[in-house]
Amino acid sequence: MRAIPESQSLDIVDLPxxxxxxxxxxxxxxxxxxxxxDIMQRAGKYPPPPGASNVFGLEASGTISAVGDDVSGWSVGDEVCALLAGGGYAEKVAVPVAQLMPVPRGVDLVSAAALPEVSCTVMSNVVLTGHLAPGELLLIHGGSSGIGTHATQLAHALGARVAVTARNQAKLGRCRELGAEIxxxxxxxxxxxxxxxxxxADVILDIIGAKYLGANVKALAPGGRLVIIGMQGGVKGELNIGALMAKRxxxxxxxxxxxxxTGPGSKAMIVTETVARTWPLIESGDVAPVIDSTFRLDDAEAAHERLNSGDAVGKVLLTLG
Structure with a gap:
């Protein structure tokens, strides 16, 4: 099969x-x-977990072509999308059944590739960890990103209020269209x-890390929850414990x-919750994949450049076939 394994040059090679x-x-x-x-892995800053494929790609959509032993509930020919530890930039990928998701009704097969990583990330962090409740205020850093556009829609659909940060009025205008009010x-x-x-903010979803730590604590409401999922702004910050304690x-x-x-806190648990709680909102039209652009596999370099430019609104996809 043709695939793009871990390297800085994004060369397509033939692999078994x-x-x-x-x-x-x-x-x-x-x-x-x-x-x-993927960009961090390419720079040598985010290696795949032990045992994972060294082919780039943390999510994909496609059609099941073979089924291993001890697999039930899935058949050859099923259209699916999947959360991956690696392997998505390829013509074929092996997926644990616990990380498979059906393509939501009303979503085409290519667009479904925009869902697994953002939907599982948002469900895991905003709902299962941050415990966002109706009427609460969610602050999303990077509101126009793939995660940000999905989190905005999901929070709005759940009855929460949404604040976002972005770097210009065009991006903020798109966030407003998706349900952000601040x-x-x-x-x-x-x-x-x-x-x-x-x-x-009752919940803050933060992709920046150290650079925003102090300001994030200031921005929290009493009893607020700061959930950090990225380190674009560094890994070491100074925390005012007194300010944190004062706000409980x-x-x-x-x-x-x-x-x-599988097991407690596993991908299987997150995938199950995502399909049960987010997929109905996608099928009702309350949440939709937001796709900035698509590129062919052999143009992966341009896809990385687009994402890294900071100009994308929503997801960047690679198409195969």
Missing amino acids: DPEPAPGKVIVDVAAAGVNRA LIDYTTQDFDAVLAEHGG ASVIGTTLRARPV
Whole structure:
């Protein structure tokens, strides 16, 4: 099969087709999502977990072409999308059945590749970890990103209020269309000051990390939950414990890729919750995949450049076939 394994040059090479091991299926890939984690892995800063494929790609959609032993509930010919620890930038990928998801009704097969990583990330961090409730205020850093556009829609559909940061009015306008009501241009505004005018954020979904730590704590409402899922702004920050205690707030760091496939806190649990709670909102039209652009597999370099430019709104996809 043709695939793009880990390297800095994104060369397409021929690799053996994956085999349908017990508990796994083989998916013929229609499209794969491009994520910042891929760019970090390419730079040598985010290696795949032990035992994972060294082929890029943390999500994909396609059609099941082979089924391993001990697999039930899935058949050859089923259209699926999948959360991956690696392997999506390829014509075929082996997927543990616990990480498979049906394509939601009303979503085409290529567009479905835009869903697994963002939907599982948002469900895991905003709902299962952040415990966002109706009427609460969610602050999303990077509101125009793939995660941001999905989180905005999901939170709005769940009855929460949404604040977002983005770097220009065009991006903020798109966030407004998706349900955000508090729009913050981080190039000209201090988000903590803006949030203070609204009583603070009950949940903050943060992709920046150390650079925003102090301001994030200031931006929290009493009892607020800061959930850090990225480190674009560094890994070491200074935490004012007194300010955190005064607000009875919490700071939580999480990740998705390195979680176990099954068991407590596993990908299986997150996938199950995502299909049960997010898929109906997609099928009703309350949440939709937001796709910025698509590129062919042999143009993966351009896809990475598009994502890394900071100009994308929503997901960047690679198509195969």
